[in-house]
Amino acid sequence: MEITSRQEKNTTVVTVQGRIDAVTAPEFENYLSDLISKGGRSFIVNLSALEYISSAGLRSILATAKKLKAEQGDIRFSGLQGPVEEVFKISGFYSIFKIFDSDASALNNA
Amino acid sequence: MEVLSTIKVPAKLEHLHALIDRVSNCAKEQGLSEKRVNEIEIAAEEALVNIFHYAYREQEGDVEVSCKAERGMRFIIEIVDRGMPFDPLAVPEPDTTLDVAERQIGGIGVLLIKKLMDDVTYKRDRNQNILRLVVNLKA
Numbered sequence: 001m002e003i004t005s006r007q008e009k010n011t012t013v014v015t016v017q018g019r020i021d022a023v024t025a026p027e028f029e030n031y032l033s034d035l036i037s038k039g040g041r042s043f044i045v046n047l048s049a050l051e052y053i054s055s056a057g058l059r060s061i062l063a064t065a066k067k068l069k070a071e072q073g074d075i076r077f078s079g080l081q082g083p084v085e086e087v088f089k090i091s092g093f094y095s096i097f098k099i100f101d102s103d104a105s106a107l108n109n110a
Numbered sequence: 111m112e113v114l115s116t117i118k119v120p121a122k123l124e125h126l127h128a129l130i131d132r133v134s135n136c137a138k139e140q141g142l143s144e145k146r147v148n149e150i151e152i153a154a155e156e157a158l159v160n161i162f163h164y165a166y167r168e169q170e171g172d173v174e175v176s177c178k179a180e181r182g183m184r185f186i187i188e189i190v191d192r193g194m195p196f197d198p199l200a201v202p203e204p205d206t207t208l209d210v211a212e213r214q215i216g217g218i219g220v221l222l223i224k225k226l227m228d229d230v231t232y233k234r235d236r237n238q239n240i241l242r243l244v245v246n247l248k249a
């Protein structure tokens with residue numbers, strides 16, 4: 001798993017590559033937690049290069065979203081494909097999160 | 111039923127990758143697609159992580175993972191532990207319609223196993239939990 005982030009005005013775009021599983025999920029959650037504790041409130045998580053996610057990854061996303069909701073923050077997702085898209089669909093994450101094709105459309109729909 | 115591979119390790123998270131790699135290699139050798147292999151890896155992880163967390167409570171114990179093939183028709187991942195009796199198929203399905211604040215993650219792992227596999231069976235036999243994840247090899 002590799003995580004990078006960049007700033008687009010007041011939104012942080014986080015790109016995560018590789019695999020979020022039970023071993024790597026805590027690192028992903030900590031990464032986002034750090035950004036929130038540094039004042040980040042608006043996030044787009046780009047999943048276009050994510051190859052794999054299990055329920056441990058979903059748990060870390062949900063924990064992050066709850067944290068952000070308490071701070072009036074916001075998290076959106078872009079670039080879902082393949083197995084990651086399938087896991088989001090089965091888990092009902094499409095109905096609780098804002099999901100966009102690209103970072104650009106996610107940024108335009110803040 | 112032909113046993114393709116068996117691996118037995120302590121039921122700990124640090125062994126997850128070794129177990130998943132083994133299952134993944136077996137699945138690839140059956141000629142399954144990259145997508146199907148990915149789904150098998152997810153289902154196997156969910157089953158194993160449940161065992162790591164709950165099977166032995168504070169004690170130590172092993173988990174044994176076998177890959178089996180049945181007459182070229184079905185690929186089976188058999189996961190055996192000697193921990194507390196636990197039938198994952200009896201876990202109630204989560205409400206996937208609740209919003210972020212109310213949403214709980216419990217049960218999603220088992221839901222993924224059920225939705226991604228062609229069949230799942232559980233039995234308790236001589237102090238063992240035996241979970242089988244079944245993948246059809248022919249459509």
